[in-house]
Amino acid sequence: MKLSDFDFDLPDDRIAVRPTQPRSSARLLLARGDDILDRVVTDLIDILQPGDRLVLNDTRVIPARLSGQRHRNSAQGPVSAAIDVTLLTPQADGAWTALIKPLKKVTEGEDIVFSDDLSATLIGKEDGQGRLKFNLTGDDFDAALAAAGAMPLPPYIAAKRAADAQDHTDYQTVWARHQGAVAAPTASLHFDQPLLEALNAKGIQFTYVTLHVGAGTFLPVKVDNIADHKMHSEWGQITHAAADAINSTTGRVIPVGTTALRLIESAAQNGRLAAWEGPTDIFITPGFKFQIADGLMTNFHLPKSTLMMLVSALMGTQNIKDIYAHALRHEYRFFSYGDSSLLLPQGE
Template sequence: MKLSDFDFDLPEGLIATRPAVPRTAARLLVAEGDRITDAVVSHITDFLRPGDRLVLNDTRVIPARLSGLRHRASAQGETQARIDVTLLEPRADGTWAALIKPLKKVKPGEEVVFSADLRATLQGARDGQGHLLFNLTGDDFDAALNAAGAMPLPPYIAAKRPADAQDLEDYQTVFARNKGAVAAPTASLHFDEALLRAISDHGVDFTHVTLHVGAGTFLPVKVDDLTTHKMHAEWGQVSAGAAAEIAATKAAGGRVIPVGTTALRLIETAARDGQIAPWEGDTDIFIYPGFRFQVTDALMTNFHLPKSTLMLLVSALMGQATVRRIYDHAIAEEYRFFSYGDASLLIPE
């Protein structure tokens, strides 16, 4: 099994740069085994059963993209240079790991000013990442970051347009509550409060878990031999209550349906011993064809990049040949792809 087996040609015009309005107007491709139905997200209850359980990732995306000025004193006076920063995660020593462009232009001890309220000093660098110590912490830091930062849009959107104020709403789920992600669990962007109520009224339950999606989700697979690929790690938590809810649904014969690959990867991490259990930590689970799913019965997800780990994941769930047919259909019917695109509901036989 080689990475090249999961490649396909995608017309550039199918890459969505803005979401559907309203959110629930996005199209929904439903694949029940080999049977494909074209639908709309607002009608998802047509394909859900009372007793099913949707698993939602309640992580909250931070406005992690910052642009600032580096100040450096010299014999000729103070010089300034534009520095672009994408925050990745807080570190135990109080600094933030960050992607800094250009990193080589910033020296340890130098300060980068992002706004009148927010600035940071480079403490050091390792493995291509800078470690920034900000002048603020806690709620003060959050307020200054919200004012100065922009949403960290995926590279395939950022290459087409800059993030703007609309993305602060569009690139956040309506149930986001635990801040820490630098990428959204994009399948969940299709829900609004009215649809969540309609799903609940249909007899479908919800469970919330948290996985802080990292920038590594956009990293390409660089090896053709998939067994040698190393996944990035992301922090997640399945609470005791969440594990009990999922276990109860399985015992009652209901289907457990994660919304998004992040929720799926997390609950399968928490069920590696064969049954779901409370879990917290960093997961680097890599799901590709041959993987044995322990709790996942179906998946709601967007359409993914060619040759990506997410293409491997959906192929593991549905079968490689079936996913090829699904994607051929999606392209022929001009579904919108990637983070702001349309959705699929994948139900294996």
């Protein structure tokens, strides 16, 4: 298939730069097969049935965006300059891969100071990224990063405004637990404690899995033939207990967010879910045979993105075009802080 098959025109004013408050008051487009209904997120209490299971990603977004000063010695004496860093992935040796601007002007061995407590040394460059070795590790590093870092808002929001203190709450799920993501599982941002309690009281079940969402989720597809696209890799974990719980589901298995869906489909074996720990680069496109997911709750995605391909695989390419046309006509808000959808391909 061609990349242009997943394109659509999106007015700039449809990109949400702040979430709806309270979280669960956002709009929800309900797609049951070919039927499209306009609802709100709290209507999940009526839409979902006892025995249904929501699969939730419990990754925690780290304040991965840092501003600092790089320092090195030159023939003219000490030199310093401003530098921006976005942390990407921790390495086995304790270093971090990072996006560094301007990377070309930083040489190996240079120090970057982010605060009185936090600094790092550039120890390598590869594939347009830098490798940083920080002066702190463990809890000390986490505390210093929390003090110095900002939430890594998606580029389409960061282009409109800077991250602020409110984003530390808004860009984090209420059940976030395991640190490691540099982007939020954004469909999950619509849940608050009252909604979770109401769903639990109705008999809706919850299972937590972990996929550390990487910055690669925002990378554009640069090939015309989507079969030539190389998918980014992200680390995930499904415990034995989580796999057993999902396999025992009597109702529908509905992942909340594409990250949870990609992880459970990565771990599927002959229609059953197996425990999993490690990277996944699963690329879901039309023609994919879903083994675990019966539906998906997800926000509205970027044109020509891998996530548009994923929802097209679930619902059908023409059906997704109709769903997005409806969302645009009815002024739904798009992307990470926008409204959501519940996609049920069998019309259940």
